[in-house]
Amino acid sequence: MAAEGWIWRWRWGWGRRCPGRPGLPGPGPGPTTPLLLLLFLGPVAADITDGNSEHLKREHSLIKPYQGVGSSSMPLWDFQGSTILTSQYVRLTPDERSKEGSIWNHQPCFLKDWEMHIHFKVHGTGKKNLHGDGIALWYTRDRLVPGPVFGSKDNFHGLAIFLDTYPNDETTERVFPYISVMVNNGSLSYDHSKDGRWTELAGCTADFRNREHDTFLAVRYSRGRLTVMTDLEDKNEWKNCVDITGVRLPTGYYFGASAGTGDLSDNHDIISMKLFQLMVEHTPDEENIDWTKIEPSVNFLKSPKVQLPAVCVQDIHWSPTSTFLASPSSVPCLPSVAHQYPSMGLELASSGQ
Incomplete structure (x- = not known):
């Protein structure tokens, strides 16, 4: 096995049990990790939580x-829309048409490095391709704002992870259910008709619907690296879905989850959301940054898949100041993204065609 792959498996703690979850690998190395291994890995080991309760x-x-079963709120969390709280789960939507629901944490999160484990369940009576729409997990500036994006607002500020169960775009080559990631500074709109392909950073197929066993998702953000992993096979091990570097997220945003149904429906349930603090050392310069002022951004965003007037561009990227940049080249022309992202200051050099 290549060294990077070996380190990656160790980083996610394969073979370690997760707190409160029998048999599931946890977010960090166990107490039996050899000292030699820690010394060899050096700084890699520094950004691993040991999974002890003090990091929850x-x-x-x-x-x-x-707490608060049967009410519209509970300590530290607010509900909205069709959400109901039972003793076993929080149901964001029932298996009924045209429902929207969400749950949001009261407290803004000021952790620079964190890992969220979500225990969820999507199930219903609909047959293949006759169910929808899915769940969205949020780390955003605004909370409790209903809208068209899986029951929450469009043009959000922050991070969204979409667990989409229905393919709206008939031309798509994706296999659904599908998990995708989006980072937004408020200027981008999620396009349901294209299943969010234009603004997706990365994603994976994930067969999480109507499983007879528990289904889990893990989201990790640390030093600009965003990772999403799943445990859907009842094997007590994480499987990689998304791994992106260069992501910039501020502190002081809110965690939440939402779901929506349209003409098709499903039960969308959240059983638990557990946030762990990652113990990571930052440089003095990083510590001096006002992390609450950071603009959500990523240093690369692929060109949207939309047929618009062509321009020849190279090295399109989203800068930390949230401006798309592009330089002219002789590479084949790509579709212009200026019409999709006019408010983000896209600078393109025309091919003269």
Whole structure:
């Protein structure tokens, strides 16, 4: 096995049990990790939580037994729309048409490095391709704002992870259900008709619907690296879905989850959301940054898949100041993204065609 692959498996703690989850690998190395291994890995080991309870941030976690069963709110969390709280799960939407629901943490999160484990369930009576629409997991500036994006607002500021169960775009080559990631500074719109392809950073097929066993998602953000992993096969091990570097997210945003149904429907349930603090050392320069002022951004965003007037561009990227940049070249022409992202200051050099 290549060294990077070996380190990656160790980083996600394969073979370690997760707190409160029998048999599931946890977010960091166990107490038996050899000292020699820690010395060899050096700085890699520094950004691993050991999974002990002191790293669980209860003020940002949703854990059974729930308080406030039967009410419209609970300590630290607010509900909206069709959301109901039972003793076993938080149901964002029932298996009924035209429902929207969400749950949002009261407290803004000021952790620079974190890992969220989500225990969820999507199920219903609809047959193949006759169910929808899915769940969105959020780390955003605004909370409790209903809207068209899986029950929450469009043009959001922050991070969204979409667990989409229905293919709206008939031309898509994706296999659904599908998990995708989007980072937004408020200027981008999620296009349901294209299943968010224009603004997706990365994604993967994930067969999480109507499983008879538990299904889990893990989201990690640390030093600009965003990772999404799944445990859907009842094998007590994480599988890689998304791994992106160069992501910039501020502190002080809110965690939440939402879901929506349209003409098709499903039950969308959240059983738990557990946030762990990652113990990571930052440089003095990083510590001196006002992390609440950071603009959500990523240093590369692929050209949207839309047929618009062509320009020849090279090295399109999204700068930390949230401006798309492009330089002219002789490479084949790509579709212009200026019409899709006019408010983000896209600078393109025309091919003269």
